Amino acid sequence: MNILALTFEAFRKEMVCRYGRDQYVAADIYRQIFTHGKPGLGTSRNGSVTASLIEALARDIQIPPWKVTAEHREEGLLKFVTQLEDGVEIESVVIPMVTHVTICVSSQVGCKMGCRFCETAALGFKRNLTVAEITGQVYTAKMRYGFSIKNIVFMGMGEPLDNFDHVTDAIRVLTDPRGFNIAMGRITISTAGLPDGIEKLGRLGWPSLHLALSLNAPNDQIRSSIMPINRVHSMETVKNALLSYPLARDHAFYIEYVILKGVNDSWENANELVDFLSPLPVWFNLILYNKGSERGFEQTTDADVSRFQAYLIEKQAFVRKRAVRGRSVMGACGQLGNRSRLMEPAAIHG
């Protein structure tokens, strides 16, 4: 039983089939595992949680033996690299904020989207992550590092909507109140713009889930030159998918925008961008471009981002500037996947 892939309901069924125990025992054990990392620790008021049951569970429940092979801390941020059973590595970033802790998780080993500004794209695509490999990143942050994670953003390696079933099943596990207990309204999926995936997500009936679009351009010409996926799905097609998305009344779409000097950061670009997105309710997240390896773009500065922010505000847009922290951690959206580090044990993309 890979516990990290099971919602409480799935675990409850296993407890009935394998051990003939009821939902109360299942609830006790499930809570113990997500609180202490294994069954049998903590207090159980249930007399049916016997020593022989704990022994059987300890044998049958697998917490996958992934290794953390690298970690880097900077300005409060923590990036850790996890080596999975087949030798590939993925990155996750923990971002402590004033009132809560956020984790940025990966959904694939590499990515097919090929965005030109992205370190992950440079590594190529290897495979989708399983449900447990996604939830396992949160488990590691909690059990190994002791973080009380409250927010999850799918902005690490990979395109989450290209691994739709595993990502959405992982969200079911992560939001289970008896387990990780993350509120749905604290989870954000960031997509490069897959209209079918956006439509499928809308049909799940999860109105409080946040959706971010990694847009990065004001028009098709610029976007196609930096994001190849735009040649398949134009900005208009993606916008139509967002227009029919059942967004909660008090929500807006997050528009991720990596500032690329001389490419997408002019006053004209800002005007065109705001006009294009109207009438969608949107909040802009401006992201500083981290020049990791040589990708043909200049490093942007805080001043560049502030200038573009001012252009957007002139157009009455709601803008947030991503805090400039952990520059060498490379924890910005689409910028995970330090190629030289990740290519050592296995040839992958991120």
Ligand code: SF4
């Ligand atoms: S920015 Fe996101 S979608 Fe684009 S290549 Fe990188 S990981 Fe994939």
